[in-house]
Amino acid sequence: MQNEHSQEHKNCDKYHHSFWKGLRFNIRQDINRYLTKSQTNKALGKGFKRRLSAFFMPEIQCLMLYRLAHFLYVNQWKNLGLFVARLNQIVHKVNIPPQSCIGPGCRLSHPPGVVFHGSAGKRLTLFSLAVCYSSTASADTILEACPRLGNNVQLGAYTTVSGPIKISDNVKIFPLLQTKRDIGKNKTLIRRKLRYKISSH
Template sequence: MNFNLIQEHYNYIFDSIYNLVIEDLLAFVNNDPACNGNLDLVLNSYRSFKCIVLYRIANCIYYSNNIDSYNKLILARMISEYAKVQTGIEIHPAAKIGKQFVIDHGIGTVIGETCEIGEQCYLLQGVILGSKGISANEAGKRHPTLGNNVEIGAFSRILGPITIGNNVKISPHTVLTSDIPSNSKVIIQNELQILKERNCINSISITNIKYDGELLLSIYGENLKDTSIEVLDKDFNSINYIEYNVLMMKNDIIKIKFKTTNKSLLKEIKNIFLLKIFNQYNNEVILANCIAMKLMFKDIIT
């Protein structure tokens, strides 16, 4: 590693990243109970924090106007690769990450080149912020954008140029390829991937979804009585060419019969639709990516 070049621009790098590193350190201390508020413990033993410091240096060099383009790109990538070997975490130096950033544990975490991450975000190990493709991806924006105060559980994969809003919590082992609105929580129950608002009273709970064939869907859970239903596309816009009749609505079950008035339009969305279930308390659940709905989507367009 060309330490001479780093030393040559030491004052510039130090001044650029000092406040960010301090805020990252304080975020670790305040949010990770395992460090017991001990600054020295984090500074001297947390490799995940070391990776963030090295990212801050590499990012500063990458976007610097004081270092020639050839040297800064090579040096930034060298620092990034060094950090990956030392910590098991890979952060592309071009990624843009706000202050008070924490990666807890961290092994296997990957943050791609065009990622944009807001302030006060917290990632656990094995999180992939990647692109949808494997090889020969198109240049340009291909990685996720995270808002402020986003928490991502271990081994989750957030793929593509999607947007995760502010104040979102994503449970472990989640796979997301569509936008998530602010003030939401994404959880997995069995094969279900469910999006619901955080910290709500009279909460709607979904425990299972079953496709009964002939475009009949059964939804099981709690607090389902006196709810309303809306059909959405992947961008959370209403779809008015899918009609449905609610055949049964009890506290623990809803049975819905669907039909479409325009199959060609439905085929064009190229993505299974979403179901929004909400009640008078402004409590809502959005159902996405479950097997039952995929089966029904296949039937409804044939």
């Protein structure tokens, strides 16, 4: 568990979550991802008015509050980080504690009901009522006890991912599915027969 915990700190450092410039960068990438509405950050929708409009969308406001809470938490302003996370939960009905570590370019198309406890790389996609957590996690061990997601992971609506599992890069989990085991790279978990398939994305 100690090695995994150290790895989570490395991931957080990788995206400069403890620095103001890192906070701004991650928010910009979230906005870019929102404007493209795809798994890639292509240079679309960069006009000032369009970006300003995106800035005030609930999805972006929710992600901004999460990132601010995380920034405060990793800089040892834990109580303030917890307060901002609680405010986010009240306003947007989303449960993302400040300990959780999410890379840039996140999509959160419908925040209410989403639960994310754990860590993820770049371009995470969470659909309506997606749940990622560990019921046994405490405030001090949340990243050790919760799922670790790679880059380009997509959790469909009403999916549940739980426990100290690893989900590798380029994984899609279709709606209404649950998993408590590791998933390798480039996989798609589909409802039919609940089998793993090599993804074509």
